Structures are given as structure tokens and as C-alpha cells.
Amino acid sequence: MKKIFIPLLAISLLSSCVTTQVNNEVNKEKQNPKEIGFLSAFKEIKLEDLKQNLTVIASDEMEGRDTGSRGQKKAGEYMIRFYKNLGISFPKSLGSYYQKVPASYMQQKGGSNLPDSENILAFIEGSEKPEEIIVISAHYDHVGIQNNVVYNGADDDGSGTVAVMQIAKAFQTAKKAGNDPKRSILFLHVTGEEHGLFGSEYYSDHPVFPLGNTVADLNIDMIGRDDPENRGKNYVYVIGSEMLSSQLKTIIEEANSKINNLELNYKYDDPNDPEKLYYRSDHYNFAKHNIPVAFFFDGIHEDYHKPTDDVEKIDFSLLQKRAQLIFATAWELANRKERIVVDKK
Secondary structure: OOOOOOOOOOOOOOOHHHHHHHHHHHHHOOOOHHHHHHHHHHOOOOHHHHHHHHHHHOOHHHHHHEOOOHHHHHHHHHHHHHHHHHOOEOOOOOOOOEEEEOHHHHHHOOOOOOOOEEEEEEEEOOOOEEEEEEEEEEEOOEOOEEOOEEOOOHHHHHHHHHHHHHHHHHHHHHHHOOOOOOEEEEEEEEOOHHHHOHHHHHHHHOOOOOHHHEEEEEEEOOOOOOOHHHOOOOEEEEEOOOOOOOOHHHHHHHHHHHOOOOEEEOOOOOOOOOOOHHHOOOOHHHHOOOOOEEEEEOOOOOOOOOOOOOHHHOOHHHHHHHHHHHHHHHHHHHHOOOOOOOOOO
């Protein structure tokens, strides 16, 4: 997550209780193929897969993934191999997984001395309403190497990066089983967040799909830890979900009650909050274009923007549960009959 300095600003399978909850929902729906498809896909968000990918993304080899750096490019190549192996392609109009974010663009926005970088886009086309797009986003950059120390950014935002990857795998599993999402899903890994939300701003200025066809953005920035206020709790902060749509917050809450039943904390769900978190991650560059957003976040913990933000401190069980919630929300957004309304300003 972007740092600001002004004061205003069991393991390979789901736990039995979660599986029971979801199975109960499926039983209620009897033989509804979509519900059965959901359950099968949901199981693909596996703890050990999240750990395997994060161990690579947040390794010293990636050199802290600073914007445009050699290490960030290595991380991007790893992510693209992941998508290729799953059979998930890129938007046809883009021609590759890369959307170049030029140094000149970032420099004119205040990112002095940054080199060219890239957003990475993977895409699953919808079966019934392919022109309508659900965006699932996370930034894959971090702050690099400082004073010869690698800042691995395992939580910020390695956790969001691998969650997007695993959610993509879940949707692809459903697709291969004949349960394609009705709407298209764009898996958007953005660059330059730490320096000023540059990658997501570039995308919103140069959208691959019309912003008017973008139904919602579910943004994931730090979901692998807990903060001192919620130590040991099964929770997640949800920010911005009712700013533009009266329906998105309800959809998230219904998805949550259906699966892991996390504590949804709305402490920061206020543009006037002193931390100004609504403005500090990539969802904001969608919200400012009147696109409903929800930002999933674990809070400000003691290793935020420190070299101690390492894989060993990630709570993978909690990361898994949060990723499952976001998948369940995206599944509903993608498959419901009508796109959610934009009825707030």
C-alpha cells in the first residue's frame, strides 16, 4: 500500500467447517450447477499454493520489486508463467500480458527517475455478457532495496498478488468444468503503487476495456497479516464498498455469511478517516470514474514498509479465508442477472 507522510493522511484442503458451510449452501440449492461449480472452484484457493507463490514473489531474488526494477520484472515473468500454465490468456486487444506504463507518464505525475514499467493483465472472457468486466486488482511492486537491505513486501502487496493469482485459478477451474462466468474477469496486477498509484491511474487513463463497461473493482492490498487492534481475530477491513453502490456491501456480506464468516471491519470505510485509506490504494483510480469498488485490507501492522515484512510472518490460513471471500464476491458479481447499480455519488 502507498505510504503517506502527512498526518491526515489441515492444510491442503479447506477446513472441515468451511467445507460444511459451503456444502450446506449447495444442498439448499439442490442440484444447481452454478452452486456446485462454485464449490469446486472455491476449493482451488489452497493454502499451500498461496504459500508456494508468495515464497517466490517475496523472495530476495525479486530484490524488493521496486517499480521498473529487474526484480519486479522477474516477479512479473513468474506471474505470467503461472497464467500461461493455467491456460489463462490476456486481453486480445492488448496483444500480450503487458500494458507498458512509460517512465514519462510516471514522471509527469510526480514519479521522478522511475524507469518504464508494466501492468500485467490476465483475462477470462464471460460467456453471456463478455463486454461487462469485473476487475480484481493488486499491486505487485514494493519499495526495493534500501541501504543494501531487501524489502520483500510479503504482505505489501505480495499477499494481494498471490490472492489474485489463486482467484484466477479458481475461475479457470470453473470455466474448464463448463461453469464460465457470465461476465468477464480482468486480473489486473498494477505497478507503481508505492510511488503514487501510477499503474492503476495509467490503466484508468488508458483502459483496455471501456470504463463504462467496468462493473466493479475488487482491490486487494495487504491481506496476509493482522494489526494490533485485531490480533488473533478472523477479520478483514472492507473499505469503500458502499460509496458508490447500495448493493456491493450487501453482496460482500452475503458472500461472507455463505463461507468463512469473517468479521467485516468498516473502521476505515469513511473518506474523512484520518488515515485516508479510501484514497491510498489502486481502487481509488476506479472509484474516481464512478466505478463501484471494495478495498480488502488487514490494517497497519508493525512491519509495514519495513524490511521485516517477510513470508515467515504471513498468516496463510487468514490469507486463504480472505482470498476465498473475495472470490465468492467476484463470483456473485460475475454471475448475477443484472450488474450492480451505481446509485450514489
